[in-house]
Amino acid sequence: MAANGAKPWAIPAGIYAHIPFCVSKCAYCDFLSFGKDTAADAQERYAAALCRELKTARESFLRGVAIDTVYIGGGTPTALPAPFLLEITGEIHQFNLTEGAEFTVECNPGTVDGAYLRRLKDSGANRLSVGLQAAQNSFLKILRRAHTAEDFFNVYEAARSAGFGNINVDIMFALPGAGFDGGASAGAYQTKADWLETLNAVVKRSPEHISAYSLTLEEGTPLYGRVERGELTLPGDEADREMYALCKEVLSAAGYAHYEISNYARRGYESRHNTRYWKRTPYFGFGLGAHSFDGKARWRNTHDLSKYIGNNLSHEESRTGKGVNEEVAKEEFTPEKFKREDYETLSEKDAMAETLFLGLRLMEGVSRRGFERVFNVPLEDVYGAEIRKLVSQGLLCESGGNIRLTELGMDLANQVFVRFL
């Protein structure tokens, strides 16, 4: 029994650890990450604070809880010097990890070499997620990725050599280019031919998992500004959907199962950690701005780096805890007192809506029986009218007691999801 009275979860939970550092910020990224401009010792102090947070949780509300997925994401986790990252993986290994737990680390080409990857593998990471985005350096430049396509291929080979038998590759379509409506030449926006080239380059290397996202322009990012100002042109929605269709075709022909709107995997290699998000099984986020869900409530950590690191502590103090009253330090990191912001206990209605709009992202869809088991009320009673309307609009279909998105429904998923709010 944990000190705060919480019971260990009956089912295994996931751990997410966030590393908010990057070599440089990508042009489309609006996520919480810091470039080179942060204080020299910020990374070291951050790693120490993260370890302390993990430790505190492990010794309190997560004591004894089985963990079957771990995901270290960012930012770019491998932007941290290897010793800091290994300190974190080491800390995570102190948890009650289940046999064969999935342990993913995100990395970007240009941040790691063979030695780094071998040390990572030896530290227990068994899945690597590598960002390629596009096979053409012209697009990588527009996206302000800090690497070339060649860097990616080298890292990929190095990861295999290091023994990673489960690799995900991130790629993106509907990328903008500088202007005219033309063919595959550099400067134009991404064409189907460009996209096919990217797909083939990835398929040729045969990763176990592929995430293929349509680029989302987030307000406030440099890329958004350039498109707004007319310096860059996006392919239209029509082209976007053609690329999406092409992706499904090429990857399914290559033996990948399309298991989530944007994710493809060889059988048995679906991302178990990401599936938690869609299936609403518990996960606990550590590090700056990390999100948690315990099955009933959602919350997140502070977005304030200095608050997170604890500016009042010197590195030596924060690392060792020396000079700090142990009780105070512990209190400071008590989830309730320190890290939980935007804490929201979900109502039954919220939980039902989530079950639909998250579950429908999975191609297997939402099971009527599963829904009834969780909520003790038939899916029909809650959403019958909405489901019938969406089926009549060709956005949903049903088979084997599961409600699923149709092909059209995948293109217009939000139109479906809002009906369940």
Added chain:
Amino acid sequence: MNTQDQERMSRIRNFCIIAHIDHGKSTLADRLIEKSGVLTSREMQEQVLDNRERERERGITITAQAVRLIHRDGESGKEYTLNLIDTPGHVDFTYEVSRSLAACEGAVLVVDAAQGVEAQTLANVYLALDNNLEVFPVINKIDLIAANPDNAKKEIEDIIGLDTENAPLISAKNDINIGDVFKRVIEGIPAPAGDADAPLKALIFDSVYDAYKGVIVFIRVIDGKIRRGTNAFFMATEKQFDVVEAGFFGPGKFIPCEELSAGDVGYITASIKNVRDTRIGDTVTEFERKTANPFPGYKKINPMVYCGVFPADGAKYNDLRDALEKLQLNDASLQFEPETSTALGYGFRCGFLGLLHLEIIEERLEREYNLDLITTAPSVIYKVFLTDGSMIDLSNPTDLPEVTRIEHMEEPIVKAEIILPTEYIGTVMELCQERRGVYLGMEYLESARAILRYEIPLNEIIYDFFDTLKSRSRGYASLDYDLIGYQASDLVKLDILVHHEPVDALSFIVFSGTAQERGRKIAEKLKKEIPRHQFEIPIQAVIGSKVIARETLGALRKDVLAKCYGGDITRKKKLLEKQKEGKKRMRQIGVVEVPQQAFMNVLKLGEE
């Protein structure tokens, strides 16, 4: 008449302030009130005359109100009663202005030292002169860096023909030379004439409804006396009431008194339930002893502009009706009747004196009554002559009879006066021509400014004319207009179809020569306002069965959220909730969902 009455009347001055918007009328009024010693600065409620929230914001005064000032003259030590009657400063309220003026003997013309004379100032000065008022100018804002009092004086002399030799140079805002204004009011404005012993003759110049006292009638007593118990007779409406209370206008409050007599400005109450019984311009007399010389009687003011007003939330229909009824209590010129629209549901067809009046009512409904409204395109009243020889007044385009039944149509024409810096003459003339204006003439006011006169159809004026005029003249042109009559015109009804369904709220009458252009603009705008659907949506502008413009809104191809970083479901949910909120504010036109805002936005075409 006894000497006491004569002495009393010799110390009364009834006057108003005429000024263009922003030239400082309310500020000067505040200053006079403050200086009159009735109120201390602390008590002084800013902008006393403009006591309604929305008027304050616009810096203009909508309906006439009055205040009594007690001023002790420094030199003679005599105490004077100064009745300041406020006048609406806008073209929509010309008749109300003329009645306020008729209650005065004089007017203070306030001219901004930096801006000079404006079109509306001119119109109101002419009204004052027509009413035989003694008008004297005051140059305000002399402390502004851009102030040019000499130029302002020269304009007043050249354009209006008033002597400016003794014009006070003041700053109402910074309290400079306000004493000169009092001096000029006392010396320059005649004391009221009239006979306190003659039969009662009083002019109604405004009225407000009060939930406890009934209608409070604002009057200027010309002859005779009125007091509690007087059996008052309103000569035009032929209504009889026993006066319950008589009184003066204290700043921000009513001060009951024994009686009002010749020369006085004040109010009476008489348990009057309906503001329509107290018409502005009517004569109040005594039933048993009627005056032989009543005023010409009130002019029935007819709305010039109509539009549909609908609650955004259909369930608020009754709230809207209650609110309109309440507003009407104080505003006899506001008219409304129920209207049903297939696009917008249940609402009201409302009639207004003009566009400003429309905007004021709309804003009051939204602010004071907390209603979320959708208003349709404003329409003027067309005279539709039918082949059977009859004629109908058409204020709602959807009521237009079949084309085959129409012999011809006429539209209202106004005479517009535009005062503007000469450098904008070219662009403004172009605008007037575009709006079917007929050039009447132009005069140079001084070297840098001119007055342009045009006859323009009112329907062109209400279609964005004022905003366009302002934008093309960088805000320097001012406009005034008067209805001069009706004129036969080649008019057609333009309908908008969305996915082949007519949208009644977007139908309007338009000159056939500009129909295509107008239709094209609306279709283009609507295309931007309607979100994409799962199917392609044609948007057409049609006259009868003839399509004159078409836009096609392509089908929605993609609406899907990308990746969810690190399990941030909350953000995803917020995005979906925002999308859902948007859906709520949609109106169903056939199978198409149209945002409510679209109905108003497409009509604000503007110059993009």
